[in-house]
Amino acid sequence: MLAMLGPSGSGKTTLLTALGGRLGGHLAGNITYNNKPFSNTMKSNIGFVTQDDILYPNLTVTETLVYTALLRLPKTLTEEQKAQHAEAVINQLGLTRCKDSIIGGGLLRGVSGGERKRVSIGQEMLINPGLLFLDEPTSGLDSTTAQRIVSTLWELANGGRTIIMTIHQPSSRLFYMFHKVLLLSEGNTMYFGKGSNALDYFSSIGFAPSVAMNPAEFLLDLANGMYICFTYLFDGQNFFGEFAYLIPYNRACNLRILTDDSREDETSIKHTLVCAYKENMSEIVKSEIINDHDQVHDSIDDKKLKRWPNSWWQQSYVLFRRGLKERKHESFSRLKIAQVVFVAILCGLLWWKSNISHLQDQVGLLFFYNGFWAVFPMFQAIFTFPQERLILAKERSSGMYRLSSYFMASTFVDLPTELVLPTIFFIITYWMAGLSPKAGSFFSGLFVLLFSVLCTQGLGLAVGAIVMNTKSASALGSVLMIVFLLPCGFYVQHVPVFIRWIKYISINQYSYKLLFLSQYKRGQTYMCGDNKTCLVEDYPIIKTVGLDGLATSIIALTIMLVGYRLIAYIALMRIGVTKKIII
Numbered sequence: 001m002l003a004m005l006g007p008s009g010s011g012k013t014t015l016l017t018a019l020g021g022r023l024g025g026h027l028a029g030n031i032t033y034n035n036k037p038f039s040n041t042m043k044s045n046i047g048f049v050t051q052d053d054i055l056y057p058n059l060t061v062t063e064t065l066v067y068t069a070l071l072r073l074p075k076t077l078t079e080e081q082k083a084q085h086a087e088a089v090i091n092q093l094g095l096t097r098c099k100d101s102i103i104g105g106g107l108l109r110g111v112s113g114g115e116r117k118r119v120s121i122g123q124e125m126l127i128n129p130g131l132l133f134l135d136e137p138t139s140g141l142d143s144t145t146a147q148r149i150v151s152t153l154w155e156l157a158n159g160g161r162t163i164i165m166t167i168h169q170p171s172s173r174l175f176y177m178f179h180k181v182l183l184l185s186e187g188n189t190m191y192f193g194k195g196s197n198a199l200d201y202f203s204s205i206g207f208a209p210s211v212a213m214n215p216a217e218f219l220l221d222l223a224n225g226m227y228i229c230f231t232y233l234f235d236g237q238n239f240f241g242e243f244a245y246l247i248p249y250n251r252a253c254n255l256r257i258l259t260d261d262s263r264e265d266e267t268s269i270k271h272t273l274v275c276a277y278k279e280n281m282s283e284i285v286k287s288e289i290i291n292d293h294d295q296v297h298d299s300i301d302d303k304k305l306k307r308w309p310n311s312w313w314q315q316s317y318v319l320f321r322r323g324l325k326e327r328k329h330e331s332f333s334r335l336k337i338a339q340v341v342f343v344a345i346l347c348g349l350l351w352w353k354s355n356i357s358h359l360q361d362q363v364g365l366l367f368f369y370n371g372f373w374a375v376f377p378m379f380q381a382i383f384t385f386p387q388e389r390l391i392l393a394k395e396r397s398s399g400m401y402r403l404s405s406y407f408m409a410s411t412f413v414d415l416p417t418e419l420v421l422p423t424i425f426f427i428i429t430y431w432m433a434g435l436s437p438k439a440g441s442f443f444s445g446l447f448v449l450l451f452s453v454l455c456t457q458g459l460g461l462a463v464g465a466i467v468m469n470t471k472s473a474s475a476l477g478s479v480l481m482i483v484f485l486l487p488c489g490f491y492v493q494h495v496p497v498f499i500r501w502i503k504y505i506s507i508n509q510y511s512y513k514l515l516f517l518s519q520y521k522r523g524q525t526y527m528c529g530d531n532k533t534c535l536v537e538d539y540p541i542i543k544t545v546g547l548d549g550l551a552t553s554i555i556a557l558t559i560m561l562v563g564y565r566l567i568a569y570i571a572l573m574r575i576g577v578t579k580k581i582i583i
Contacts, residue, residue, distance in 0.1 A: 001157040001177065003195070004166040005216060006184035007224050012166035013051070013135055015184070019164070020048045020133045022397050033131075040307060044399065047124025051135040053116045054390045056326045057105035061095055061119055062086070064103060067322045068123045071400045074309045089125050093118045093152060114145035118152065125156070132156065134165040143171055150174050172214040185223040188274045192285050205276045225269040308402065315401040319409035324416075331417035343372070344425040348432025355434045356526045356536075363541050365433055366515045367490045370508050373422050373449055374456045375481055380417070381460025382473045384410065385572065389468055393575050407569050414457065422453050436519050444518040452511035455557050458564030459507065465571035484508045489545040507560055510553040513545050522547055 004012045017023040019031060021043050031038040055064055065086040073082045090099050095118055103119065104110015111119070117137060124132060137153070138146035150170075154177050157163045167174070175181075181198055183191040191198055199215055202208065207227055209218045221227065308315070330336075347368065354361035385392075392406065426446050435441070460477060467473040484506040487495050495503065503509040520536045528534035537547050 001154055001163040002165070002180045002182060003170065003175075003178040004164070004182045004184060005170075005219055005223070007220060008168070009186070010184040010223060011187040012184055014187075016133055016135055016164065016166050020046060022048065040399070044127070045130050047127060047129035047132040048398070049117075049120050049124055049132070049134040049137060050394060051139055052390070053113075053120045054394050055103045055105070055116065055119060056322070056391070057103050057108050057110060058326050058329045059322070060100055060102050061111065061115070062090065062099045063322075063325060064119055065089060065122050065126065067318060068400075069126050070310075070318045071315060071395075072123075072127050072309060072398070075311060075314060085126060086122075089122045092125070093122050095119065095122065112145070113141055114148060117141070117149055121149075121152070129161065131162045131164070134163070136166055136168060138167060138170070138174070146171070147173060150177055169220060170216045172216065175214065175216045181219070183219050183223055185225075185270050185274070188270075188277075189282075190223060190270075190273045190277050191219070192277075192281065201281075202273075205273075205280070207273070222269065222273060225267060227269055307399070309399075310401075312402060312405055315405035316409045319401060319406055320412055323409055323413035327413055327417070331414075337421070340421045340425050341428070344428035345432075347429045351429070351433035353432075353434040356436075356524075359526050359528075359536070359539055362433070362435065362519070363490070363539070365429070365435075366519070367512065369426070369429075369449055369515060370452070370488070370512045371485055373425070373453050374485070374508055374511075377418050377422075377453045378456040378460035378463075378477055378481065379474065381414070381457045382464040382477050383470055384414070384461060385464045385568070386468050386470050386473065389575060392572070396575065403569070403572060407565075407572065411565065418453055418457050419450055422449055441518055445515060448511060448514040448518055451514075451557055451561075452507060455507045455511070455560045455564070458561055458568065461568040462564040462571065465568040468575075488512050489541055493540055493544040504556075507557065509545075510556050513549060513553050514557075516542055516545055516547060517550055517553075520547060 004016065006012050014023065018027075021031070021038055033042050036042070059067070066083050069082040069086040070079065073085060077085070090096060095115060098111045098115050102108070102110045103116060110116070121132075121134070121137070132153075134153070137149050141149065153163050153165070157179070170178075175195060178195040180193060181191065181195040182189065183198075191201060193201065195215070198219060199209065202218075202222065207222060310318075347365070351361055351365045354365065356362065388410075395401065396403065396406075423446065426449055430442060430445065435445070459480065463477050463480070464470075464473050467476060483502060485508050486492060487500070487503040488506055488509040489503075489512065520542065522535075522537050524536040525533040526536055526539075536542060
């Protein structure tokens with residue numbers, strides 16, 4: 001078990017991420033394991049636990065680990081065997097007591113911070129890694145919980161694994177559990193070796209603690225360029241202790257008043273310790289590594305592993321099941337259902353029995369359909385990918401599934417929400433408002449509404465995937481909805497030629513036309529005055545929108561349905577892709 005120590009900004013996380021093959025950007029250099037180049041095959045035997053516990057909040061501990069097992073373990077194992085493997089990890093990490101509790105997060109009460117961290121570790125333990133990386137596993141935990149986490153890792157290390165972790169400021173109890181320690185400062189190595197030998201090494205080069213203290217605190221002080229010791233003054237009755245900051249190799253611990261030159265002293269101490277490491281330890285460490293390479297027989301590369309542990313269909317099916325369990329709590333929440341039903345009943349009462357003799361009212365209701373069920377699903381879809389960005393990046397970096405599998409599963413998971421609620425809304429308002437009682441008109445109207453919902457959902461997915469910021473995406477979505485709604489014929493009937501092109505890219509323009517076509521046909525009449533009948537197609541708004549172009553509208557919406565999702569998929573390809581390191 002190796003601990004990377006160092007102050008903030010010293011390069012601990014960067015080094016850990018690079019070793020795990022997850023560091024993006026333009027990189028150059030060599031990473032070898034047992035003297036073999038880093039490869040995807042090697043990566044499959046490495047676990048990586050991020051500092052933040054990125055988990056689905058509505059899944060239980062068991063569900064989280066079982067779904068991870070179904071995605072990460074090879075398809076040669078049955079689903080039952082994968083579930084048993086997840087159960088074994090739960091027992092190994094001491095999660096039995098909370099295995100049926102939800103993870104929680106934010107305002108949702110769930111398991112404790114230490115249990116959540118062990119779940120994150122358990123996700124990586126499922127693949128039985130020979131090497132496990134952890135970034136700040138004790139961050140935000142109390143000392144007792146941190147002790148339990150590190151004790152668990154210590155047991156895993158004694159079970160035949162190599163554990164490498166970054167840790168900010170461990171207690172003395174934790175420090176003496178580390179087999180080896182790496183001390184970093186501004187990207188440079190100050191010490192690498194056994195933790196028990198660290199104080200002796202620094203004492204040998206003139207930096208010995210003058211009082212008993214936590215070794216980790218002493219090392220971090222050195223990494224920050226601060227060498228602190230005590231001068232004791234005696235006035236005949238009492239002893240007084242004073243801090244003193246010493247410059248390098250000044251073995252006399254004299255009281256010194258800090259001046260503006262203290263920053264230079266810090267830099268000098270850091271430089272001295274880095275140079276001392278290069279002179280005293282660097283060659284020894286390199287020779288030990290070479291000897292270890294000669295003695296280790298590594299058979300990992302001999303295994304011909306496929307890039308993906310499961311087929312595309314298996315990945316999509318598991319992701320679909322997991323997505324349904326996670327999103328059903330939000331998508332079919334009581335609040336959301338109550339919101340839709342309340343608005344539906346209110347609309348039904350406002351447009352109560354507004355038959356064709358009240359054509360203006362019917363046209364207004366159809367426009368409300370068009371507007372409400374454009375904004376509602378789009379703003380739900382906008383939040384989909386930004387909220388799951390971290391999970392997607394984490395799981396894609398682990399090689400759990402293809403992006404296409406995730407995108408397809410996510411699309412189908414949204415269908416129940418996106419189609420059930422508007423269907424309920426349409427059924428309630430349609431019959432209360434007294435629209436055309438013909439079965440063909442009802443079902444064609446419902447089809448048009450659901451078709452437009454899927455199109456606006458695709459637009460929301462595209463906006464969210466491109467922007468990946470909920471506030472910015474919401475602002476952009478609002479602007480697009482206004483742009484699409486204004487020129488579609490209800491508000492403005494005489495749109496200037498130079499801006500008329502907007503309606504040809506508007507979802508609302510085509511869906512509004514199709515809603516008209518579901519209710520009215522040419523030659524149909526309505527009462528437009530005292531005992532006077534008029535043609536429906538001559539009504540100003542309907543005349544502006546038109547009662548023709550059925551095929552054109554369907555084709556245009558189909559192109560938008562596919563096109564916006566294609567844009568969203570291409571935008572998602574930026575996430576979770578780590579550039580290869582030049583070997």
